[in-house]
Amino acid sequence: MATISELKSAVRDTLESRGVLGQLKARIRAEVFSALDDQREPRPPLSHENLLINELIREYLEFNKYRYTASVLTAESGQPEAALDRQFMANELKVSEDASSKSV
Incomplete structure (x- = not known):
């Protein structure tokens, strides 16, 4: 018969192997940040420039597999959940892409 400690370890290992544990931790962090965020002090509006900068940072984080950090950035910054279209970003930044x- 398995002990409680062994069961906890098995659940943790299973969640880690499925990639779920990190996602849960990131979601909890984002929710804690949201709960602690002082709603009485409104966040400044997200300017067009900051929207683009945040999107570049998010793309960098996701490219490097820092998805949990990206989820916290999205939650804290007010960045839209859906990533901006890459072609839109290239046009806005006046970057010409090749193959x-x-x-990247």
Whole structure:
């Protein structure tokens, strides 16, 4: 018969192997930040420039598999949940993409 400690370890290992544990931790962090965020002091509006900068940072984080950090950035910054279209970003930043840059 398994002990409570062994069961906890098995559940943790299973969640880690499925990639769920990190997602849960990130979601909890984001919810804690949201709960602690002082709603009486409104966040400044997200300017167009900051929207683009945040999107570049999010793209960098996701490219490097820092998805949990990206989820916290999205929650704290007020960035839209859905990523901005890459072609839109390229046009806004006046960047011309070629085949090799599209893969990054």
